[in-house]
Amino acid sequence: MVGKTWRALVGLVGATVLSGIAAFAEVHWDYEGTDGPKHWGSLDPAFAACASGTEQSPVDLTGAQESDLSSLAFDYTPSPITISNNGHTIQVDYAPGSGIVLDGARYELLQFHFHHVSEHAVDGVRFPLELHLVHRNNSGALAVVGVLFEAGGANEALKPLWSHLPAKAGPATIVAGEVDATALLPKRRTTWRYMGSLTTPPCTDGVSWIVMTEPVALSAEQIEAFGAIFPNNSRPVQPLNGRVLRRDGEA
Numbered sequence: 001m002v003g004k005t006w007r008a009l010v011g012l013v014g015a016t017v018l019s020g021i022a023a024f025a026e027v028h029w030d031y032e033g034t035d036g037p038k039h040w041g042s043l044d045p046a047f048a049a050c051a052s053g054t055e056q057s058p059v060d061l062t063g064a065q066e067s068d069l070s071s072l073a074f075d076y077t078p079s080p081i082t083i084s085n086n087g088h089t090i091q092v093d094y095a096p097g098s099g100i101v102l103d104g105a106r107y108e109l110l111q112f113h114f115h116h117v118s119e120h121a122v123d124g125v126r127f128p129l130e131l132h133l134v135h136r137n138n139s140g141a142l143a144v145v146g147v148l149f150e151a152g153g154a155n156e157a158l159k160p161l162w163s164h165l166p167a168k169a170g171p172a173t174i175v176a177g178e179v180d181a182t183a184l185l186p187k188r189r190t191t192w193r194y195m196g197s198l199t200t201p202p203c204t205d206g207v208s209w210i211v212m213t214e215p216v217a218l219s220a221e222q223i224e225a226f227g228a229i230f231p232n233n234s235r236p237v238q239p240l241n242g243r244v245l246r247r248d249g250e251a
């Protein structure tokens, strides 16, 4: 989960030049080295949950209980493509009007982005890529839908994005075409569910996680294209600390 970094930076550059004070400068974090995941919690007081949180994401999804899960409906329509490399991932900001209805509550789709390799694991195994569709309800609560990708045939739904992957960090740009989030989902709509957190600083908890149990395919070339920009933007799995994982029963 990543967001807002560049918009915040763009606003700050001007203010910093004028005042000479970088009071709200973004705290640098990374996936390796001294600013890597093991150190996120101490990089800034606002990131404390990365170290002290007891319901963190991602997790290994093995051992989920089959359950009658609360209702989930997808209500996505195509969106123009507003794409950015924010320094941590490739993010697509989604046009208003799409969302999910989870247990009767509507959550608006704000943006989606990718992690290479996947953040969630299954039986200890990670997938080549993971998509996070980030949603928020009227109360500010977040629900993230994760989609795991496996190597296979070329993914048509990714093509309009992959032809515009920004190699360098920078502000969002609108590119030709549109993207349909529905087409990024697997056909089978069964899910894993658990309560977790943002997987990037500030690692805020209280996030409703919904990970699709059926992976979707993308080609080796598509994996390489993303991996060339982000060789590793995946947080290690976090302890469950007694949390219950649920999944849809096999119908």
Ligand SMILES: [Zn+2]
Pocket: 001, 002, 113, 114, 115, 132, 199
């Ligand atoms: Zn994410």
